[in-house]
Amino acid sequence: MSRENCLPYQENLIAYSLGALDAEEIAALESHLKTCTDCQTELLDYQQIAAGLVLAVPRRLPPSSLRQKLAGRLPSAQKRTSSLFALSFKQFAAGAVLAVLLGLNIFSALQIQNLNKQQKALAERLSAEQKTIAILSQPGTQILSVNTDLTDTRGSILFHKDMATAVLILWNLPELEASQTYQIWLIDSNGEKISSGLFLSSTESDYTTASVQSAFPIGQFAAVGITVEPSGGSQQPTSSPIVVVEL
Amino acid sequence: MQFVEYLLSISFSDSELVQKVAHGDERAFLMLYDRFASHVYGITLRVLGDSMLAEEATQDTFLKLWGRARQFIPSQGALVSWLLTIAHRTALDRLKLENRRIPASNAYDPEEVWSIIPDENTTNTDARWRSLYFAVQSLPVDQRQVIDLAYYKGMSQSEIAEVLGWPLGTVKTRLRAAMQSLRGQWLDEIVK
Numbered sequence: 001m002s003r004e005n006c007l008p009y010q011e012n013l014i015a016y017s018l019g020a021l022d023a024e025e026i027a028a029l030e031s032h033l034k035t036c037t038d039c040q041t042e043l044l045d046y047q048q049i050a051a052g053l054v055l056a057v058p059r060r061l062p063p064s065s066l067r068q069k070l071a072g073r074l075p076s077a078q079k080r081t082s083s084l085f086a087l088s089f090k091q092f093a094a095g096a097v098l099a100v101l102l103g104l105n106i107f108s109a110l111q112i113q114n115l116n117k118q119q120k121a122l123a124e125r126l127s128a129e130q131k132t133i134a135i136l137s138q139p140g141t142q143i144l145s146v147n148t149d150l151t152d153t154r155g156s157i158l159f160h161k162d163m164a165t166a167v168l169i170l171w172n173l174p175e176l177e178a179s180q181t182y183q184i185w186l187i188d189s190n191g192e193k194i195s196s197g198l199f200l201s202s203t204e205s206d207y208t209t210a211s212v213q214s215a216f217p218i219g220q221f222a223a224v225g226i227t228v229e230p231s232g233g234s235q236q237p238t239s240s241p242i243v244v245v246e247l
Numbered sequence: 248m249q250f251v252e253y254l255l256s257i258s259f260s261d262s263e264l265v266q267k268v269a270h271g272d273e274r275a276f277l278m279l280y281d282r283f284a285s286h287v288y289g290i291t292l293r294v295l296g297d298s299m300l301a302e303e304a305t306q307d308t309f310l311k312l313w314g315r316a317r318q319f320i321p322s323q324g325a326l327v328s329w330l331l332t333i334a335h336r337t338a339l340d341r342l343k344l345e346n347r348r349i350p351a352s353n354a355y356d357p358e359e360v361w362s363i364i365p366d367e368n369t370t371n372t373d374a375r376w377r378s379l380y381f382a383v384q385s386l387p388v389d390q391r392q393v394i395d396l397a398y399y400k401g402m403s404q405s406e407i408a409e410v411l412g413w414p415l416g417t418v419k420t421r422l423r424a425a426m427q428s429l430r431g432q433w434l435d436e437i438v439k
Contacts, residue, residue, distance in 0.1 A: 011419055014426040015404050019339075020397035022405050049379065049429050053398050054331035056380040057293045059285035066288075066302050067280060070309055074273045 006032075006039050013039060017046035125202065128209035132167045135160055148226075148243045150174060157245055159212070161219025166212035168226075170243075173201040173208045176228060183229040184212050185237060186221040187244075193225070198233045223247055261326035269316035280309055283327060287334045294338035294399050295345075304341050308334040339401040382432040390425035393418055 009032045015021040016029055033039055071077060135141050138160045146155040152172040159166035168184070176182065181200060185193040199210035212224060226243040227234075259267075259278065267275035287308050292301035311333050319329055383391060396402045396410065404422065408415040 011423050014423050015397070015419070017426070018394070018397040018422070019401060020403050020407070020422070022403045045430050045433065046426055049426065049433050050398060051328060051332060052379040052433070053383070053394070054290050054335050055286075055328070056383050057289045057399075060289040060292050061285050062288035062302060062305055063298075066305060067277070067284070069302075070280060070306055071273075071277060073306070073310060074276065074313070075271070076273055 003038060006036060009039060013043050014046055017043060017050045125209050128167050128211045131165055131211055132158055135167060144245055146170060146243055146245050150242060157224060159218045162217050164214045164217055166218050168210045168212060169207055171207045175201050179231050180228055181231050181233060183227050183233050184210065185225045186214055187223040187225055189222045193237060195233060221247055262321040265316050265319050265326055276313055283330055286327060286331055290331055290334045291338040295342055300341060300345065304338045308337050342401055379433060382429050386425050386428060390421050393422045394425050397422060
């Protein structure tokens with residue numbers, strides 16, 4: 001092929017070698033290059049020069065942190081990251097197991113506490129019922145009806161005037177809030193009120209038995225009353241009585 | 248780099264190191280990084296003109312070296328040429344992505360671009376490239392300017408004409424004059 005035919009393409013060879021040829025001219029040049037060895041040779045020279053231009057740029061030191069970043073992208077660093085994650089996962093798993101065990105411990109402790117309460121309540125009930133039998137076995141024991149302001153709550157009090165104890169048996173006594181308790185008061189002829197025991201309604205049966213504790217024979221008192229007090233009881237009644245039985 | 252590591256690295260040629268990299272040798276890879284990071288960062292910074300972007304392009308270039316080390320064929324050229332070609336293309340791709348073509352008023356700073364003399368490593372290849380470097384330096388400013396925008400900013404002739412406000416024919420003439428001058432000196436160097 002005559003070089004005269006190459007003239008329209010020669011100036012484009014230079015731009016092509018630098019990647020600066022406009023898109024619409026590329027196809028025509030590439031078509032010419034397929035058949036023109038002279039242009040191929042000339043292009044190769046320019047391409048070598050273009051390739052050399054990358055080396056004609058001054059060197060610049062990159063920040064030292066870049067080497068660390070790059071090293072962090074290599075497989076060994078990735079494995080270290082994975083093992084670190086695995087270690088963290090193991091620690092997390094161990095922590096989770098400890099948390100579950102701690103939770104179970106707390107749950108067990110609460111269960112034991114609850115069982116102790118139930119045991120205490122049962123013991124108190126058994127004691128009250130044994131007292132009931134003991135009182136009933138005494139000649140002269142009196143049984144008085146107990147009427148309350150509460151709709152369904154009825155019951156009896158068993159006592160012997162010479163004995164320092166009595167038993168209350170109350171049906172359908174309402175359950176109190178956790179922060180409350182029933183408190184028994186023995187009331188003398190002067191209206192003095194002496195705390196004589198705390199109790200809660202039975203959750204096991206329809207009736208509740210409660211012992212009335214006294215340092216003196218019950219016969220010395222004029223009445224017995226029950227109030228609702230804060231948990232732990234009060235020195236003196238803080239609310240109106242739900243029960244008052246004259247003895 | 249520690250001194251012992253440096254002594255170890257200079258005992259290996261580029262080809263030996265890149266073969267080790269092809270087999271997953273991370274130490275050899277970092278030796279190549281230490282050897283060529285300034286070359287790669289130089290070209291990516293020249294193209295992108297932003298240190299953060301240049302760092303990312305440098306990292307991408309070396310990750311390509313890590314992934315493509317098996318593709319390098321020593322008989323076809325020096326590793327540094329292959330690596331810098333990758334760096335140049337990576338930076339141009341990033342430049343297109345960022346669409347960060349610099350405004351015409353700041354397009355060219357001959358002092359900044361060409362004032363630093365490359366390190367004088369003494370191999371035949373380096374000597375030729377160094378001659379090319381001085382040849383570029385000896386070009387008239389307007390010719391260097393079009394080469395700079397075409398090669399280092401990835402602009403077409405039409406885009407250069409638009410950015411510089413020159414007729415397209417002027418751009419083509421200056422580009423041709425610059426490259427023919429370089430070609431002449433390049434061929435002379437081969438004859439020597």
